[in-house]
Amino acid sequence: MKSAPPVVLALAGHDPSGGAGIQADIETIHAQGCHATTAITCLTVQDSSEVWRVQPVEAGFFLEQARCVTRDLPPASIKIGLVPDEAVAAAIDELLEALPGVPVVLDPVLHAGGGRPLSAVAWLHPLLARATLVTPNRREARLLAGEEEMSEAARALLAAGAGGVLVTGADEAEGAEVVNSLFGRLEPQSPPSPACGGGRMLERDHEMIQWRWPRLPGSYHGSGCTLASAIAARLALGEPLEEAVARGQAFTQAALEAAIGPGKGQHIPWR
Ligand code: PLP
Secondary structure (H helix, E strand, O other): OOOOOOEEEEEEEEOOOOOOHHHHHHHHHHHOOOEEEEEEEEEEEEOOOOEEEEEEOOHHHHHHHHHHHHHHOOOOEEEEOOOOOHHHHHHHHHHHHOOOOOOEEEOOOOEOOOOOEOOOHHHHHHHHHHOOEEOOEHHHHHHHHOOOOHHHHHHHHHHOOOOEEEEEOOOOOOOOEEEEEEEEOOOOOOOOOOOOOOOEEEEEOOOEEEEEEEOOOOOEOOHHHHHHHHHHHHHHOOOOHHHHHHHHHHHHHHHHHOOEOOOOOOEEOOO
16 A cells, blocks of 8 residues: 555635635645645635635534544644634634644635635634744735735734745736745745746845746636645645745646636636
């Protein structure tokens, strides 16, 4: 029998279009050579253009799913996606309380691509202190932190207990490049991060590293899920945070470059 790869537990919603949510997580985690276990936070009615409806899973049932699978297949890392209500947020908090030391990547999904609100800052805030890394885009960083300026927002999220903050830059800034910034207590002496897949490290000091990537045309359904899951899987494989973040970005960029357009809306990353 093949030796078991690390297990990554994904806590996320179901997107029937297969672009975002749990399917994005499973495909990404598998592509990193890890095994995905899952607990579904919500069902959705959605296509590649818009989320039409969200049906949260009853929080007690969600927790039962997660606890059952976690007892049998202990996770080496955990990825949190769409948190559809306060009760599911509290259930996640309870689950994580019993799993100290397991790295957690929190993707704060606040809005659908079409603009519809999907979660709330107040539900996510208590989970920040559980997160090894939180991966907001610029808009999510501002909303979560209540700060306009990006480094101030990141500092506020670190002060709220997040171990690191990766602010992604694809959503708002203009220009030929996307700049992603990792904030946290970083090792100044550590060797340069791998800069594969066309990414280049832009700047680093003891509390921030920036990478820049060629901006791709079009918009993508599930890019944030892909990035957060890839980083969670790299952490499960034992990589230090900075390396996991660099490799997670490279994987995501490649999946976006190879994206497919099976529907009428956003492109879907090919993972
Ligand atoms: N998770 C679910 C279940 C979703 O439906 C969505 C988007 O609509 C997301 C996550 C976030 O997707 P993205 O990675 O494109 O931000």
